[in-house]
Amino acid sequence: MSRLIIVSNRVAPISEGGPAAGGLAVGVYDALKETGGMWFGWSGDVLASGQPQIVLEERGAVTFATIGLLRRDYDQYYRGFSNATLWPAFHYRADLVQYDRHEYEGYSRVNAWLAQQLVPLLREDDVIWVHDYHLIPFAQALRAAGVKNRIGFFLHIPFPASQVLLAVPPHRELVQALCAFDLLGFQTRPDLRAFCDYIVNEAGGTTALQPDGLTRIEAFGQTLCAGDYPIGVYPDEIAELARAGERGKPVRTLKSTLHGRKVIMSVDRLDYSKGLVERFRAFERLLDHTPAQRNKVSFVQIAPPTRADLHAYQDIRLRLEAESGRINGRYAELDWTPIWYIHRQYERAVLAALFRASNVGYVTPLRDGMNLVAKEYVSAQDPEDPGVLVLSRFAGAAQELSGALIVNPLDIDGMADALGTALSMPLAERLARYQDMMAQLRENNVSVWRDRFMRDLGRVGVRQASLPALERAQG
Structure with missing residues (x-):
């Protein structure tokens, strides 16, 4: 059976018999325990200097892989572009959006760096599930490194209407990065409609509802699927x-x-x-x-x-x-x-x-x-x-x-x-x-949410390695 690799900005602290974790953490952790797998992400530590190193912790069939961030990376990737630009824009507060080109560069750089840390830990048949707005470029970075595994993405916050998203200067680059995933999951149908509206009217792409209920998207030279998956509780x-x-x-x-x-x-x-x-x-x-x-x-x-x-x-x-x-x-x-x-x-x-x-x-x-x-x-x-x-x-x-x-x-x-x-x-x-x-x-409890997404991710096609990665492999 394929391993499940969960990638999130923070790795939820879960201990058997400890305080109850939130529904998302419980649902994801249950899936990991069933299939065996890894939870990868930021440890929450901010380092003044040095070279952050991955810490691996085994708990039964689950490996927790965490890594710290340097202060500059935390400021640009997390405090900056993620939470001063994307968070207000995606919550329809364009008046609060603060944009700095260097922070966006830091956001992209940290996503690429995190992807590079994950690559040596991956196996050929792993299924990768990436979570939330901090990690929009993550699949694009993995593809550039030659990763061909199935990669899904779930957005836990709203996806804004096109006219709101346009307030974020690199909006086109962000949507193009999302198209590197095999499956995109949104909380609600209006969020999915907002994404499809951008694809058609801003990116010049196409969308089509399939018999299985997923929406097929073609844009930026990529083909992927998207659906709405309202997250639940127990x-x-x-x-x-x-x-x-x-x-x-x-x-x-x-x-x-x-x-x-x-x-x-x-x-x-x-x-x-x-x-x-x-x-x-x-x-x-x-x-x-x-x-x-x-x-x-x-x-x-x-x-x-x-x-x-x-x-x-x-x-x-x-x-x-x-x-x-x-x-x-x-x-x-x-x-x-x-x-x-x-x-x-x-x-x-x-x-x-x-x-x-x-x-x-x-x-x-x-x-x-x-x-x-x-x-x-x-x-x-x-x-x-x-x-x-x-x-x-x-x-x-x-x-x-x-x-x-x-x-x-x-x-x-x-x-x-x-x-x-x-x-x-x-x-x-x-x-x-x-x-x-x-x-x-x-x-529609949290297990239904998780199982629907994983079932659909298992049905979508597997990408081929990106052209630059193929050229490196052949060179």
Whole structure:
């Protein structure tokens, strides 16, 4: 059986019996354990000098292969082009795009260097699965090195409309690099349509829907396939985590502090794409328009820090601290704090238990590839007394979770109305919505996502080595 080689920017820290990892990490790790294989990527270490060396760690049938980055490479590849250029552009924030030609050169250089580190570890029949926007040029670099293996790519974030992608100066080079993969996976059908629109209208290529449901793409002299693969979770495992933590200290503390008040719960990385400021203002609008809710409900926002060395993230933290302070100053009473804004990380089991203890899940990103928090919130609910999910239409999860209250995150009044509806929704309606969403989550869990992608990657054609590689081999 062929080995599976997973390539991602970071290698998820997974240990048997340790804290529960996220759905993506669990799904990928399960596949590796079944087939045997390797997980390759950056270790998270940033080195001041020297020559980074690969560290190999064997855990059963899985090899973890990690390598550090030099400070210049981290600044250009990760902080620079990946997160100051691609991240805002792919989340439709062209106003926040920062582009520096040297950072793009560093991004391309690091992808080529990482590919060169992987090549000696590959076997002829390995199947390679590359993940996310940090590694768009990775297959192109492998092809240039003569690698002919099947290579798939999955984009975890949105793929933007052509007119937004054009804001990134090397947009053509990026899409051409994507065409070096055999199979491209997107979270949703709209993301796939956006990519195909660029291929046809900007690259002069062609697309055609095949009988197997994949889209055949011809562009830049390459032929490949693409499809949509909405990533899932393991809902029953999350439900078990939530049940196990129901009597734990965090939930007991929450309930004792709230004295029977209802809870609106949000969990997001501290990121401008998550619509956090708009979310705070919609909760304020609820209190403003519905005085009966005052001192009857609290909004808990958990926002772990991320990319704290980027100015855009420093700015959003300051804005949230100001908003929460202003709203609490306006409405708080001696025995009631309207907004609990918590800037720290919690383990996944604790979050599942907190989801179960809350009445409303409040997930309203301005743009998101999928948003697994929405799926985890539903999974964690008490089947006999479930909460209500308020979900942005611009999260990929909205394509599947029809039982949620779908909102536009820019419509402050609309979100406030949805919160009011969620807080007063009768049990029968909550049960019907919950059961509908759980059926969907079970039908399309993370194993289904993984297996569909791997099955399709196994069916697509294997590339021939690139012309430069062939010339070197023959010379």
